[in-house]
């Protein structure tokens with residue numbers, strides 16, 4: 001049986017997905033007095049930035065710390081979190097063939113650790129690449145060309161080629177150059193070379209790569225790890241009168257493009273079905289899933305384009321380890337291991353239980369359903385032996401092992417994806433009553449503050465569409481119905 005609540009559909013906004021983007025959208029709207037329902041598949045809010053309690057400890061879905069670059073968002077989050085927010089100084093490393101480098105990569109560290117001949121080749125390669133960029137000024141055709149433009153061929157071959165291939169399970173020549181422009185940081189040394197060339201009048205507006213990460217930076221975390229921020233956001237939405245439906249999967253969106261209402265169908269984990277009518281919908285769901293849910297069914301060309309947009313999955317092995325401390329950093333990147341990063345949240349102030357144990361968050365990319373995803377015997381054995389080889393812990397020190405998964409971890413920027421993305425985005429725009437945003441919905445790589453900024457923007461556009469101002473709005477609450485009671489119970493789980 002379907003439980004329908006349509007008493008206040010007028011002006012209601014449905015927000016799909018309670019990752020940080022959806023949560024921020026819903027909070028902005030609820031704070032402006034808009035009746036809002038946010039619907040999330042998982043029983044815990046936060047999406048990629050969620051933290052889960054397993055046993056006596058919290059495990060992040062990949063260590064998540066908030067950057068302070070967006071001052072307005074930082075202020076809002078700190079206000080909401082109060083004492084729960086703790087500042088942490090960035091301390092990250094890269095480990096490669098037994099050597100440790102500071103992250104972001106510093107020229108001085110490389111000079112001390114890389115054999116002089118290799119180092120000279122890399123620096124020369126970087127200079128040649130820079131000079132070539134300035135003379136030719138052509139756009140790279142794929143990620144391999146973009147990486148060579150960015151780092152020079154020797155450093156690409158030496159450091160990035162194999163890692164990139166393994167990370168994406170795709171050769172860099174098969175990836176779009178957009179992946180490099182939006183995801184790969186420039187090296188600190190590259191910025192130095194670029195500014196030196198600018199000083200002698202060889203500027204180039206097409207410098208690719210995001211700016212090099214800051215060498216020193218304050219990040220924001222909590223004693224429970226990533227868990228706290230989404231929880232606090234979800235509570236703030238409820239306090240502002242919004243409805244937070246957790247453990248509910250959206251299955252269908254009926255009406256966009258043909259009526260001015262959208263009927264959102266979703267079901268909880270027991271299979272009970274619900275519907276909400278809304279005037280507008282902000283979706284942060286993966287784009288291909290959103291397209292599949294639409295009724296009327298989108299044109300074949302749109303469905304085909306959406307089918308070309310893929311995601312790389314991520315699996316986290318959360319380990320409770322019988323050691324006071326395993327790493328001397330917040331997190332360490334590994335270039336030639338099955339895992340690409342290990343975080344130790346205790347080093348960022350997270351409580352662990354017992355206190356003489358530590359939690360490790362081991363991140364790997366994978367394909368949903370493969371051995372890593374399933375946590376098969378081979379993966380566990382290899383993981384234990386690689387951790388021991390790196391001196392992180394011995395197999396007998398691993399007391400608990402918890403697997404956390406996300407099928408849609410990283411949008412894959414395969415060659416030509418831009419065209420498919422444009423087709424899908426233009427179609428959604430033409431419907432008039434849906435906005436698709438966030439990491440999965442806009443198919444991009446924001447950090448948490450970036451995803452929340454996208455949420456704030458989506459809320460602003462929604463308010464405009466609803467043609468309502470924040471001032472003087474009433475805040476309708478759901479009527480007291482058995483369904484609303486059931487929803488409230490689910491939200492406490």
Ligand SMILES: Cc1cc2nc3c(=O)[nH]c(=O)nc-3n(C[C@H](O)[C@H](O)[C@H](O)COP(=O)(O)OP(=O)(O)OC[C@H]3O[C@@H](n4cnc5c(N)ncnc54)[C@H](O)[C@@H]3O)c2cc1C
Nearest residue numbers: 017019020021041047048062064065249250438439447448
């Ligand atoms: C391993 C890793 C580490 C990271 N570390 C950091 C960091 O330290 N600092 C930082 O700033 N950023 C970090 N990021 C980036 C950041 O986590 C994300 O970009 C951000 O959280 C994206 O938020 P979002 O809301 O846009 O997307 P998501 O978090 O993906 O939210 C989408 C939501 O939709 C839900 N959903 C999907 N299908 C349905 C359905 N049918 N019905 C209902 N709900 C559905 C999902 O469950 C999810 O909650 C990291 C990312 C990764 C992968």
